[in-house]
Amino acid sequence: MNCDCDLEDRLDPDLFRALSDPNRLMILSGLAHCCDEPRSVSEVATELPIDISVVSRHLSALRDSGVLAAERTGRSVRYRVRYSALAGLLRGLADAIEGCQQGCCGSDCADDSGSVLTTVGGGD
Amino acid sequence: MNCDCDLEDRLDPDLFRALSDPNRLMILSGLAHCCDEPRSVSEVATELPIDISVVSRHLSALRDSGVLAAERTGRSVRYRVRYSALAGLLRGLADAIEGCQQGCCGSDCADDSGSVLTTVGGGD
DNA sequence: TGCACGTTTGCGCACTCATGCAAGTGATAT
DNA sequence: ATATCACTTGCATGAGTGCGCAAACGTGCA
Numbered sequence: 001m002n003c004d005c006d007l008e009d010r011l012d013p014d015l016f017r018a019l020s021d022p023n024r025l026m027i028l029s030g031l032a033h034c035c036d037e038p039r040s041v042s043e044v045a046t047e048l049p050i051d052i053s054v055v056s057r058h059l060s061a062l063r064d065s066g067v068l069a070a071e072r073t074g075r076s077v078r079y080r081v082r083y084s085a086l087a088g089l090l091r092g093l094a095d096a097i098e099g100c101q102q103g104c105c106g107s108d109c110a111d112d113s114g115s116v117l118t119t120v121g122g123g124d
Numbered sequence: 125m126n127c128d129c130d131l132e133d134r135l136d137p138d139l140f141r142a143l144s145d146p147n148r149l150m151i152l153s154g155l156a157h158c159c160d161e162p163r164s165v166s167e168v169a170t171e172l173p174i175d176i177s178v179v180s181r182h183l184s185a186l187r188d189s190g191v192l193a194a195e196r197t198g199r200s201v202r203y204r205v206r207y208s209a210l211a212g213l214l215r216g217l218a219d220a221i222e223g224c225q226q227g228c229c230g231s232d233c234a235d236d237s238g239s240v241l242t243t244v245g246g247g248d
Numbered sequence: 249t250g251c252a253c254g255t256t257t258g259c260g261c262a263c264t265c266a267t268g269c270a271a272g273t274g275a276t277a278t
Numbered sequence: 279a280t281a282t283c284a285c286t287t288g289c290a291t292g293a294g295t296g297c298g299c300a301a302a303c304g305t306g307c308a
Contacts, residue, residue, distance in 0.1 A: 007156055011149040019140035021266075029132045032224040041285060051268050056286060058266090069248055075275045075284050082248035083225035087218040094211040094218070100156040101207035124193060124206040145296075165255060175298050180255060182296090199254050199305040 005099040010092055018065035023050060024058045028067060031081050038071065038078035129223040134216055142189035147174060148182045152191060155205050162195065162202035 018024060030047055031039055041059060045052040059079050062068040067086055068079045142148060154171055155163055165183060169176040183203050186192040191210055192203045 008149075008153045011143070011153055013144055013146045013149055016140045016143035016149075019135070020137055020144045022137045023266085025132075025135040025137055025140075029135055032131055032221060035227045036225055042283095050266090052284090053269080053286075054267055056284095060286085072275095077285065081221070081225070083221055085248045087222045090214045090218040090221075094214040097156060097205070097214075098207055098211045101160055101205070103159045124209045147296085166253095174296090176254090177256075177299080178297055181257090184256085196305095201255065 005096045007093075007096045007100055010089070010096050015065050015067070015089070018061050018067060021058070023048060023054075024062060027055070027058055028062060028081065031068065031079060032083075034080075036080060036083070038080040040076040040078050042076070044079065129220045131220045131224055134213070134220050139189050139191070139213070142185050142191060145182070147172060147178075148186060151179070151182055152186060152205065155192065155203060156207075158204070160204060160207070162204040164200040164202050166200070168203065 019028070026048060027044055030044065041056050042052060044059065045055040048055060059068060059070070059077075063070045063079065066089075067082060069082050071078050071080075143152070150172060151168055154168065165180050166176060168183065169179040172179060183192060183194070183201075187194045187203065190213075191206060193206050195202050195204075
């Protein structure tokens with residue numbers, strides 16, 4: 001597919017996988033409301049009904065997928081949300097998706113090119 | 125948390141769950157490059173190395189999560205990408221995340237309000 | 249009515265994953 | 279050095295999921 005929208009490169013299963021668990025989303029939401037103020041593992045764990053070892057694993061998963069950043073201070077590890085990176089990823093994905101709709105790809109799929117024009121603005 | 129960014133409402137585990145499988149993402153990417161031209165289950169299945177019954181299940185999952193729209197024409201079911209809905213969801217989520225960073229929430233987390241200003245522009 | 253086609257669903261299997269507990273690691277304080 | 283604190287890492291278990299095969303379902307055609 002001769003397309004310039006880079007959609008398949010932006011569709012990362014690992015990122016969505018990290019965001020597919022309710023407890024991980026609660027962790028992300030809680031950290032996001034901290035206004036860039038980092039939180040330690042034990043602080044995050046106090047707000048959740050799961051074992052602190054599980055929280056540690058969830059935080060590591062969110063860090064590995066690029067959602068959170070970790071920083072060691074003394075004997076505690078403080079996590080914070082990578083706001084700009086995450087928002088940028090989501091916006092880039094939104095742009096790539098809408099770019100595909102407007103016919104960025106070549107001739108392999110657009111077997112009737114007129115439909116592109118007739119459906120602009122009328123979709124979902 | 126007295127926050128007006130609606131972050132936890134936008135963080136839907138089911139949506140991310142639907143996007144967490146590589147084969148489902150290949151289906152979505154393939155359909156997105158069709159420029160709003162619907163594809164039937166069997167047409168989608170020809171481009172994937174998995175059984176058509178599995179493809180049918182994947183398409184249903186993507187439809188249930190709001191990513192795809194389905195329409196029956198004769199004895200075939202044609203799926204298409206809900207470009208605007210999906211892009212809008214992602215942009216709304218990006219806005220909500222960045223809104224949290226800039227201190228939309230109240231006093232429960234921002235225990236030193238000065239850090240909000242000093243970290244603007246210097247994040248991740 | 250009978251048949252062919254496209255799609256969906258039941259079922260079993262293999263695999264992944266979230267969870268809790270316990271043990272291990274690293275850093276600080278006494 | 280020893281103890282304590284914060285976090286991480288095996289390990290086992292139960293739940294969830296992707297997969298293929300076969301049967302069922304729905305639709306259109308002869």
